[in-house]
Amino acid sequence: MTSQLITADLVAVNVSAADKGAVIDLLAQRLADAGRVSDAAAFAADVRAREAVTATGMPGAIGLPHAKSAAVLVPSLAVATVPDGVDFEGPDGAATLVFLIAAPAEGADEHLKILAKLARKLVSPAFTGAVRDAADAETVATVVTEAVA
Amino acid sequence: MKFVAVTSCPTGIAHTYMAAEALEQIGRAGGHEVVVETQGSIGTDAIDQSVIDAADGVIFAADLEVKGRERFAGKPTIDVGVKRAVHEPQKVLDEAIAAVESGVVTAAATSSSSGGSGPATKVDPNASTLSRVRQWLMTGVSYMIPFVAAGGILIALSFMLSQLAWGGADGAIEVTAVDAAGVLASFDPTSLQHWCVVLLKTGQLAFGFLVPVLSGFIAYAIADRPGLVPGFVGGAAAGFVGAGFLGGLVTGFAAGFLALWISRWRVPKGVRGVMPVVVIPLLSSLGIGILMLVVLGRPIAALMDGLGTWLSSLSGGSIVLLGILLGAMMGFDLGGPINKVAYTFAVTGLATEGLASDAAQYKIMAAVMAAGMVAPLAMALATTVRKGLFTEIERENGKAAWLLGASFISEGAIPFAAADPWRVIVSSVVGSAATGGLVMAFGSTLVAPHGGIWVLPLIGSWLGFLAAVVIGTLITAAVVILLKTLRDRSAVRTQDVAAEGALVTA
Structure with a gap:
């Protein structure tokens, strides 16, 4: 099932984090544990580098850290809900929902197309609302998988 | 409205x-069509050029350099960061709509190259007011020149071939006397006469576009797309009331500013969609139509009547003075109202019955035709001896002007006069007046209403006629070179040349 962007173990519910770096590290570790990223620290560094160019806070209190990284083995999405919020310098204040996109440095177009499709979905309040409303990690994974299918 | 957009970001x-x-979503919600080219990690899914060409405006929501930016040149463009398009797409779209309605083609859209989708203009938005006026003029002139060359050469060819077809110098008169519709209805491919009629008719049709194209593209340079319709309509109206190319200059500027003004109106959202297709063309055309037909049409007609009456009253006086006056009128507006009064005065005289072969009417005709040949010949000469004073396309037009002048097609000089009215008109009037007076002094006569050197055998004292044409041509060429050399000390020219280069390479 490697063509699936996300599985339940890549979803962290009710995270509390001091800053966005903490959320990025947490989700990067989840990706490494799942065997989708070869080196959590290297990937997290690439994400931070991208974040340093411009912060990725989105309307709707969403953080969207992402990177193309040689450490990424399988294009993936990791999700965290952060009830108390974490600052991604978004227009609507601290992000309570964080999507971490992991893209391989050199990837098959098919995989990148799925990520592009995901990015388009992230604009839709209906989609982000459904993720936010999901009761548990399993539901989040299902909502995302169906959205990019 | 239709928009094309390019999006890109650091990671893609x-x-x-x-x-x-x-x-795309915000466009759909507002009833607009937005086609987006994503220049991302998957690569670029290029928008078809026909879609770009059909678009009203361009949105660059790109953090990276837009690939193939020149494809979008010449359209109202806004340049926003990719983040703004994500965070506040409605505002971005509103800005794009405002850009289209104002019709302003930004430097961002045109700086890279002018080889884009819409017709190129010579307009540099950063230029001073005076040089922008010249840039607007030159845009109109540059689009008019091919019509002058094509139409003029076709007409001249028709005159040349008709010598063969009718077996003599009368051919150039015969070819205009035949009923074109009748010839075309029973067209005979083996008849050279019929081919002459086709050439003449095609050339005349091309000439019909001169003033509308001049006016239309001046307005286009000022107001972008919204200017085209009132500009063309105004040019046609100027032709209808006999206002000539000077009338076309008036309608071009008036139409451009009228369309620009209307396109900047703040209108309810629901009306915006029909602004470019219905409201702007409708109102601006009506405005220009009223201006030309009602406001300017009657004074022009009255002026022509008055001049005609005055000319008739002069007939008893000095014939040389009359020749000078007629020559000056011929050279003044090259097919406009003043020129037409002089020409009509001469042609009407030809119809008088029972004239002696050296009647004043024949001399008047000779003076009028000789004077009408001066301006294009002089421009051809000036572009040959002083290339640096003229732009590239003016020099090209100068080559055709030799043939046009020799064929008594005064319109060959219009591109020069429209681009630089007062210098060219002043020099044209001086030389043409000299030619008109000289023809009278030499006593040349002409029984044909047109034809230029192709009716030379019909001209009495033809050597004097030719000498008068040559002298007038030399005078006009010398004066225009002098005036343009004086102007050249200002910086205006270099800008024109630069703009010219951009258009030629487009």
Whole structure:
């Protein structure tokens, strides 16, 4: 099932984090544990580098850290809900929902197309609302998988 | 409205596509069509050029350099960061709509190259007011020149071949006397006479576009697309009331500013969609139509009547003075109202019955035709001896002007006069007046209403006629070179040349 962007173990519910770096590290570790990223620290560094160019806070209190990284083995999405919020310098204040996109440095177009499709979905309040409303990690994974299918 | 957009971002996996989705959605919600080219990690899914050509405006929501930017040149463009397109797509779209309605083609859209989708203009938005006026003029002139060359050469060819077809110098008169519709209805491909009629008719039709194209593209340079319709309509109206190319200059500027003004109206959202297709063309055309037909039409007609009456009253006086006056009128507006009064005065005289072969009417005709040949010949000469004073396309037009002048097609000089009215008109009037007076002094006569050197055998004292034409041509060429050399000390020219280069390479 490697063509699936996300599985339940890549979803962290009710995270509390001091800053966005903490959320990025947490989700990067989840990706490494799942065997989708070869080196959590290297990937997290690439994400931070991208974040340093411009912060990725989105309307709707969403953080969207992402990177193309040689450490990424399988294009993936990791999700965290952060009830108390974490600052991604978004227009609507601290992000309570964080999507971490992991893209391989050199990837098959098919995989990148799925990520592009995901990015388009992230604009839709209906989609982000459904993720936010999901009761548990399993539901989040299902909502995302169906959205990019 | 229709928009094309380009999105890109540093990594090319998130914002590129989010911005694309956001713009497409907001466009759909507002009843607009937004086609997005994502220049992201998947590569570029290039928008078809025909879609770009059909678009009203361009949105660059790109953090990276837009690939193939020149494809979008010449359209109202806004340049926003990719993030703004994601965060506030509605505002971005509103800005794009405002850009289209104002019709302003920004430097961002045109700086890279003018080889884009819409017709190129010579307009540099950063230029001073005076040089922008010249740039607007030159845009109109540059689009008019091919019509002058094509139409003029076709007419001249028709005159030349008709010598063969009718077996003599009368051919150039015969070819205009035949009923074109009748010839075309029973067209005979083996008849050279019929081919002459086809050439003449085609050339005349091409000439019909001179003033509308001049006026239309001046207005286009000022107001972008909204200017085209009132500009063309105004040019046609100027032709209808006999206002000539000077009338076309008036309608070009008036139409451009009228369309620009209307396109900047703040209108309710629901009306915006029909602004470019219905409201702007409708109102601006009506305004220009009223201006030309009602406001300017009657004074022009009255002026022509008055001049005609005055000319008739002069007939008893000095014939040389009359020749000078007629020559000056011929050279003044090259097919406009003043020129037409002089020409009509001469042609009407030809119809008088029972004239002696050296009647004043024949001399008047000779003076009028000789004077009408001066301006294009002089421009051809000036572009040959002083290339540096003229732009590239003026020099090209100068080559055709030799043939046009020799064929008594005064319109060959219009591109020069429209581009630089007062210098060219002053020099044209001086030389043409000299020629008109000289023809009278030499006593040349002409029984044909047109034809230039192709009716030379019909001219009495033809050597004097030719000498008068040559002298007038030399005078006009010398004066225009002098005036343009004086102007050259200002910096205006270098800008023109630069703009010219951009258009030629487009």
